[in-house]
Amino acid sequence: MKLSRKTFETQVELEFEPYGKGQYDIQTPIPFFTHMLEQFAKHGRFNLTLTVTGDDPHHIIEDVGILLGKAFNDSLPDKTGIERFADSLIPMDETLVQIAIDLSGRSYLAFNATFPTTITSGFETEWCLEFMTAFLQNAKMALHITTLAGKNTHHMLEAIFKGTAITLRRALMITSDSLPSTKGVL
Missing domain, CATH: 3.30.230.40 (Imidazole glycerol phosphate dehydratase; domain 1)
Known part of the structure; x- marks a missing residue:
């Protein structure tokens, strides 16, 4: 699933696969946040490609959360069979x-x-x-x-x-x- 979000404060490009192998390529202007997202992808075994630019850490973090949540939800339209x-x-x-x-x-x-x-x-x-x-x-x-x-x-x-x-x-x-x-x- 590919999604993007552009606001006056940020530009987020995301590619997400919930049933992946934990492969990631994450680039944000906040090194610790990049590290946390790498941990998220690796340990969830999600494939995640993410490129983010922006002027304020709060806006960047919130917009990544919005887009990643949307990608997660949209990639599971049915939920048949999941543990839940x-x-x-x-x-x-x-x-x-x-x-x-x-x-x-x-x-x-x-x-x-x-x-x-x-x-x-x-x-x-x-x-x-x-x-x-x-x-x-x-x-x-x-x-x-x-x-x-x-x-x-x-x-x-x-x-x-x-x-x-x-x-x-x-x-x-x-x-x-x-x-x-x-x-x-x-």
Whole structure:
């Protein structure tokens, strides 16, 4: 799936495949964000090509979240056979993060994350919330993120991005031939 988004603040070009091999080519003007998206693609086994230009980190991060969420949702039009629900506990050294996802077609975020610092590697921790909000609203899913332990903000953010990807991969597993809903629609 190829998508693009152009605003007065950003230009985003994206190519996304949810059932990929974790291949990526990601270029953003925010090195730590690029690193997080690489982790997301690798651990979710999503193929992701992304080129971003822009004048403000907040706008860049939000617009990437919007477009990636839209690509994710649009690439799964039917959802027949997917597992739908998944959760993960992700350790990274001293850090422990819990992620739970429901690919319900309804957007909801519970972000229970606290960090020891507000900035790591030039990345403001509030940008994680901005990205996840934009992503899940456009992916149309419920996402719960809880930091259970951690002393290193870098590790905590990385565990959130890796954990979200791993949990998405698990929710996308094809485990039946029916739609996982009594309503008949997701």
